Each structure stands twice: as structure tokens, then as C-alpha cells.
Amino acid sequence: MDTLLIDVGACCEAHTNGALEHLHKAIGEGDPDLIWAVHHSPFLARMIELFTERGLMRLDGFKNELMQWLSGERHIGQHRTIVPAGMHERWTESEMKLVKLYLESLAPGTFTLDDYMLCVDMLCNKYLAPDALRTEAEWLATRSVLMGRVQASMATVSAKQVDVLLEKLPATVAAAAAEFPFTPVQRAVIDYARVRGCENVVELAASTRKTMRAIIQLKMAADAFGNPAPLNNLQTTLFDAFGELNRDWRRIALTEAVENSNQGYVASMPEGKKLRRLEQYHGACPWCRRIDGMVLEVVAPGAVDKNGDTQVWVGKTNIGRSASPRRRQGGILVERQPDEMYHIAAGAQHPNCRGSWLEEIDDLPGEDAEFGARIREILRKK
16 A cells, blocks of 8 residues: 655644544545445344435435526426515425426526526425425434334344334334333433434535535636536536535435434443444444454443443443544644543444444343333234
8 A cells, every 4th residue: 555645744733633633534434435335234224225215316306407407408488487585595385386487487598696596595495495304314313213222122133124113113203202111311312313313414405505506606607707618517517516415415324323223222221231342344444443342331321430441321422532543732743642532432433334232141131121022012013
């Protein structure tokens, strides 16, 4: 392997530490193509693929329709419609129809920059409406936390059983709380998963809107200044941008599902239970390979003097911790302290992490008995 040397000596301390952190995290994510590999866990694989498929369909619809507007295919030559001033971020159905009629009435080549911005906003409301995305995110959060609890109650599961559970398990936090028993900690896990997932997908929608508007602004500026680019150049730019957005959606699917299911699994275990970390999958990063097989003891989240090296608790994450073993202090690199570095998180160790837990055989019950009985009842009825 060739050595790559990057000179960050001229950077300030903050920028140097930021660069080191990003480099180590990039190395940790491994082969970028592995993001599309099917997850090895039968408890999660189908759920991740369903969430990914629905998200990519939304983004693909956005991309295809945007290209039709840019190429003039959507023009139908109707009487000019006036769009009312003061459009809101969340449009009503009548507002959507009015904007569509207005844009369809514009002949190719007559779109202004404002018209194209209006088109992007219309497509965001059509394909990436915040309420619809929050529904998708809550579906993933609720099912993945519950599947973590299912995994704590069933050593193995068949593809048919997974399909049954994905059909029968509640799709909202409120419905899940009404159907299954929750301890306060388990309820906190699923509530946090819902909020975090909703924030992630709405942020992706905002990123999509910003990216598309910026691309079209550059295209219109080139046209206005007498340097127009061929349509196929714009198509290539858009395909590249949507390719990255597809990866972002997939990253949400993988990371959230693993984070939620693992937190749900740990939340189902009694204090004192021993859990073994499993990171045996193709593409595991160096950090995850190092922690594979390590056994940690479950303790309460509020326990005093918790040991991050030997214990795991619900809510234990690597947020605020560093993947880089060194940081810049003044003009030199110094070793980070142990409490600054990654420790073994309860959920995902980092974005795209696929690790999981397995209970060690001991005298402590590892099953959420009442929840497990309810799951087996669902499978028997089906």
C-alpha cells in the first residue's frame, strides 16, 4: 500500500484536529461500496432494505421529474397561471396544483431563476415532504428498537418470521407503547430513536433542496453570462449529486437500524448480564475488529463510576469522543486521554457500523419475558 503524506502543519490547532478526526473516521468507514451490502443480521436485513428502497424511490422520482422540467418535457402550453405570493414551506394540495399548472404553462427556455427555484421547492414538497419523511423515520425507529428486543427474546429467526413481524409490529411509538410493556429506560430508547431518525431524514431533505438549488443557480449563471453548458453536463452533475444523496439515505438506514436495535437489545437485559460484542462481518473497520469478542457487563445508565472498558449501559455512545488517537496541542501532536477516545458503545460504534451483541450463558435471565411471550403469540397466530 502506498503511503500518503498530508502536511497540516500550516493549519491552526482546531483545523488540524478536525482534519485528523475526519481522516480517521473516513478510514473507519472502510470500502464505500460495502454500504450497499445486505446486512448480515436476519433481524435487521429486511427492514433496512425496505426503508432504503422507499427512500431511494423518493429520490429517484425527484431526480427524474427535475430532469423533465429542465429539458422542457413538462410544458403543456396551457394559459398562463399566476402563482400567489407568500408560498409556505409546507404547501397545501391546492397550492401544489396551482404551482404545477403555472410551471407547465411556461415554454422551454422561458424559465427564470425564480421559476426553477419554485420547481425545486415543489418537488421537495412532493417527494420529500417533512411529514412523510417523519412517518418513514418513525417506522424505522419503532421497528428497529422492537427488533432489538425480539433478538433478546429469540436466538434465531427465519425470513418468514421476520416478514410476519414486520407486518404485525406497530409502526409508531404510541402504538408500540400501547401494545407492549416498556420500562422507563426502554421508553426513553424508542423516543430518542424516533426523534433522532426524524431529524436525520428531514436534514437530508433540506440538504437535497439546497444542493439542487445550488446546481441550478450555477447553470443559470453560466447561461446568463454567455457560457451555457450542454444539458447532458447538467444531467451528469445531477446524477452525481443524487448518487451521494442515495448513499446518505442508505447510511441513515444502516446506522439507525443498528443503533436502535442494539440499544433495544441492551435495554432488555438485566443488570449484571454479560454481553459479547460481535463485529464479524466483511468490511469491519480496524476499531471494530479490535473489539470483536469483548465481553462487557450490563449496568444501569445512572450507575456511579461506570467503566467504559468493561461495562455497557443503555445510551452509551461515542458522541463527543474521538476516532483519532492524537490531537494537536500548540505546535505538537499529543496522545489523547482514554476518556477522549472511542469506547465500546451500546449501539453503533460509528456511521455504517454493523456490529451487534450476543448474551453470554450465565444464571441471569436474558429475556424480556412478557415482551417475548407477546412476540411468540404474534407468530403463533400468523
